[in-house]
Amino acid sequence: MSADGVSAREAPVKKELPEMRGRDLMRRQRRGIWNAPKLAIDWHNRDDHINPPTWYELFYDLLLVAACLRLGNYLKSEFSYADPAFPDFVPSPSMGVLRLSAMCLALWFVWLEQTGWTSRFSNHDAAHRAYALMSCICLIGMTAHISLGQDLEQNTVGFVLAFTGAVLTSSVQKFEVYATSTRAKFMMTVELAQNVLWVAWFWIGVALPHEYTHAFWIFAPLVAKVVTQRFVLFAEARRIPIHVEHYSERHGELMMLLLGESIISLTAADVIPGQRVSHYSFLALGVALVMQLQTMYFEAQPNEADFHALRQSVKTSYFFIFGHLLFFPALIMVGVGLKILLLHLKDELHAPEAWMLCCGVTLTILLIHLMRHAHKAGFESTLGGRSQSNDQSVWIARLAIAVLPLFVPIGVHAHVFSPLAVVAILATISLAGVVLDTVSGEGEIEEVKGVEDDPIVTAIMTAAARE
Template sequence: MAKSLWQPPRLRTAEENEEERRATWLELFYDLIFVAAIAEVSHYLNEHVSLAGFFGYVLLFVPIWWSWVGATFYATRFDTDDLGHRLLTLLQMIAIAVLAVNVHHGLGESSVGFALSYVTVRAILIVQYLVAGYHIPAARGLTTWYATGFSIAAAIWLVSAFLPLPWRFAVWLLAFIIDFGTPLTAGKLVAQIPPSFSHIPERLGLFTIIVLGEAVIAVVRGVAKLEWGASSAIVAVLGMIVAFSLWWIYFDSVDGSPLRAMGVGRMGIGLTWLYSHLPLAIGIAAAGVGVEHIIISSKTGIALPATQRWLICSAVAICLISLAAIHLITCTLGTTRRRKILAAYRVGSAAFIMVIAIAGGALSSIAVIGLVAVACAVQVVLALIATHHAQPEPSC
């Protein structure tokens, strides 16, 4: 079906069929560029397995994730899928591709290109919000708030391109605070025009699938670098168990009930749910890199190097703590007490895994990944037990 050249933005969340909203083909195609971006930032971590390297990986990961969130939350409210929107989406995809190209040296010689490409992504989003506010008076308060906050953050990113290292990165952190704080301080405006309660959980689930896919690719890549053997095969299988367990305990409970809190102005709950997906994505992708390194180390027959042990343990622990936060506020998982129990399971397992990181200096690669896999698999079993016959809490 031919698309009209241009349609004014409309308020999608006010439509009667909003409950039937699903990801569009354009959104799914848009996600593909983030497959490349996640692959590049994971490759950066793969070559910088250290504490400093991990912090650098996080610093590069956040703009990628926030770019995706920005486009997704705009689309859930105002997407028209006309020719104009498609062309702006194409421009965003090109800017994200440039962002991905600059990731490899994004904290060094390519940091200017990284910053400018991110500014371009945000500038397109700001224009979209201004146009939406112009055509939809009911949404003008929200769109103006978002456009203002995001513009300030984008301007700071632009200024950072002219600053020397490492001051450039300090300015990035300031911009992040403004970017993330803009939705947090939009309380009543978001309550008037909340995001789609069906569309956003699906979209975040799809992004989680992207990072899980990168983790699986990392496992395959690790095995492909070696001659096939029993040790590498065992580590690969255990790595897949970790990924599958994380998939299970996330997607068995993925739900937009915390997001509904935004509809009554309780931004803290809704944004805690949303922002918890950031460390979850960071942890999943990092865990894939960790498994890849463990597969290679499994051929040496000696204790797993400390940097690699800390990487896999910290990454999986971050995932479990993020899931604890998500499950604690997901009302469909049952009563407050039941959700606290589930969260305690996740935190307890994360603590056990960190003990391995601290005290597992003599453990082999198979022993480390084996214990991590068991800790994750136990979460699946406990989740099945805890959620059996669970009923949503009416107060939610």
């Protein structure tokens, strides 16, 4: 019961954006040219039921795999590019990582736009299928313009044009919600303003000298997102919910796609006669490294939505979302590092290649461990493991494991470690992380408060009832 005596379950908000799930929602929207967007889940009944990704989302992920492969090839070119047709091109590892991060930011933003939409709304009419097709075309356009050191200026303009198309498509969908829902006007206004700022910042970056473009792409849009989201922080009663389980699952799938780029990198070189033992050993250790990173990630994710960081606070929610942005360049660096080491398995290893791989592994493990602490303590992991401990000594041990890979390039610089030895050491470090996760669980699974006890939900439903 709300403060003015109106039951939360009888609030008029249900009439405007009815809460439906699964087949009922699809059955209502299966036919027709256009239907107003429907809210998939509401505050008054926000228990997260299974909401599997749609076929469109899976196809969009397939296109994102192509983008990740293209990004990996781009970064590799900045370390070892050689083409007689472009003799003036000089590889630059530092600029390569900077440009990679900027393009990862743009791809992450358009992916997040689609994930945010499917986690809150559902549409299966002809118009929204056309929007989905347009989003896919724009993503392919962005991928095609990821430069490999050739015609950088022209490719940058094409990349931003495709990015603008993707954001414009998302904005049209949000404007539909703005026009058809009084309740969602505030949120859609904030997000539309955010989209305008992002597109403006990217075009301003194009107008800058090339050495400043990608640095501007990284910092300016993030500032714009933080500024616009500040309005949401001070308007709790005007928020609209996301489907936490679906949102979390989509981020887990993003992690798997990025890890997949590393697996594909292990198939980059043919087996050379006389090197079969070392080649197969490298493949086995590389797969072990990637699989253990995957195990650590999903061991750090709660099985129930009420323990998730998205349910704890605004700060933990932001860390979960922006943490996955950092996973993007980190895991691509892991994949490219494995590819370069494999291609030079019998050659002399240089420190820059080792630094890239080791920094990628360190950043990945560090993000996983920090993300674990953003969730509510005492959760059961998605892998069915024991409840997880946030004990201080365990936290320090995890931090030490995350930092250890940074010492490996020192041995490379001293010509002590070969490519095979580097991968073996990193696989051993990641195995130590998996073992620590396995043995550090303790205690019983904690109980979480019900929806009716949540002050944020109470404030939202009270405001909705007063409308």
